[in-house]
Amino acid sequence: MSMDKEKGAKDVPIGLGLGLAMNEKAMKHYSEETGGGSMNQTKGAQSISFGERPYLMSSGSVVGKKESEGPLGNKFDIASDDDLFGEDTWEAAEGTMQKLACMLALKKAGEQAENVRYLFGGDLLRQGVATSMGVEELQIPMFGLFGACSTSGEALALASMTVAAGYGDRILAVTSSHFASAEKEFRFPLGYANQRPASSSWTVTGSGAFLVGNQKSSVCISGVTIGKIVDYGLKDSQNMGACMAPAACDTIIRNLEDFGRKESDYDRIITGDLGYVGQSILFDLVRKKGKDIKENHMDCGMMIFDQKTQNTNAGGSGCGCAASTLSAHILPKLISGEWKRVLFVPTGALMSTVSYNEGESVPGIAHAIVLEHC
Amino acid sequence: MDYINAFWVGGLVCALVQILLDRTKMMPGRVMVLLVVTGCILGFVHIFKPLQDFAGAGISVPLLGFGNTLWKGVKEAVDKEGFIGIFMGGFTASAVGISAALIFGYLASLVFEPKMKK
């Protein structure tokens, strides 16, 4: 594969304005000089297989009241009775969740914020304000992201790429969602009296932060598959699972093809918040592509709430859903070795209230992270 | 008797609207608009009054009644003031409902805090 890059370099002039063409020998010399990033780590069409695997050194999870009453309730690091987390507004509360999650991740790894080179973070709100408000205190140079509910995947991918390329020893990846702030922005104010359709999902009040670095720990990130936007034209904002399932399918299939793997090479393939409806659709879509993930698929949105007793219809959703579940439920099993290799695929629905009102469809995107017990 | 009529007619209107909520993708805002506009039209074609004589609050408490109130106000203003009445009647007749919602809503905002849904 690395030959392709150099072959290409021979043919294509580098240094456009100057019209210079570097020959193969010079190219090799140049890349050896720059060190770390010389090895071509691309894999297939959309993936990266890390030469030196970054480690998921630690994580922190913070959730609200409803989540604490769910099936994973006692696994979260912090589960607050007060969904305002002592703040005045829902947005500030969400920011505080991110801050707490980051501090937990740092504490568990015995690290200080000063040692963290960069932070990748995002949330669902306009202009990513929960993230900005939340991480400001940590004073870490940061990249604000938007991937809707796939943000945990996007952040982890970028964090691991940063470490693998030698751009930092310690990188934080964090994301969050809050039921109240999300409902207010995307649907209705809290006091509004509406009946939720059967396909609706419940935005999780939660945050997950992950410290990625080059110090050995029990879980490493061996590869990532970055997803494309997949739009099957659906315009139903009350049926997120159906909007995102095509993207999940696309990325999962791409990952299997890029890495030359079978479904069973993963102990679990875990999506972020497809929910009951989305999972069912995902199985069908994947089957159409000649694969079957029914045996080892799980979905964070289906795990975080009890559908029967918590009135959550299709399941949990939001950036915090996948992030907090990864930290509290999935990572412990990787750390213990119960699971050896897991594909973590959070999905996002790329819409805004404006785009939705203007009649645009709701496309999806999904990023896959290959997590391994090391 | 009028309590029974109010109950079952009002209930029936709501049950029919429930079909819209459950079987179409209509959002609540659109449903409310549909009810108001329908009430207006029912008033215009002289159907609302007989329904109201029979069912009382069963037809006037739903937003249909709000639509009819708007129409009645405009009609009476046109009868009284001519052309300009078309612009006067609506808000005048609906003043109580809208003012009450606005005023009590605002006062409520001074007293109550938003509550997390369970």
Place this chain on the structure above:
Amino acid sequence: MAKQNTSQNTQKSTPQEAKQKQQKAYEAYVKEKTPVRKLGPDMIKAFITGGSICTIGQFILNYCDKLGLDKDISGGWSSMILVLLSVLLTGIGIYPKIADWGGAGALVPITGFANSVAAPAIEYKKEGHVFGIGCKIFTIAGPVILYGIFTSWLLGLIYWVGKCIGIV
């Protein structure tokens, strides 16, 4: 790209047409797979909830009637009291629970309208009195007022014209 409307079985569909076909097929498939609420129980609950609220309204109307008030004034009192009740129930968080159970039974009566005004008022107070409450209090109910006033205006115009030309 020129649209080709000639018989499609003799021509390969354009990428756009193929995508549209795929999207329509997916929409139909999703409709099949998506669970819906059980209509029967929902209708019964809406019936009970809506009927009850209307009965309360009727009680107010009858009481006003007993006091000898004009029919329109009675209607005003009924609206005002129902709105007040709805706003209070919204404030203490009970009206949303009623709607969760009763669906349209809580949306259709004027109490639903009142809730749609009170809820944003309470929620957006954090953004201030002018830009929060002031700007956003009608965020849900606005269309009701706009299209209610507009429809009555339109019908009023028709009525006025009818009167002018003598058919009314």
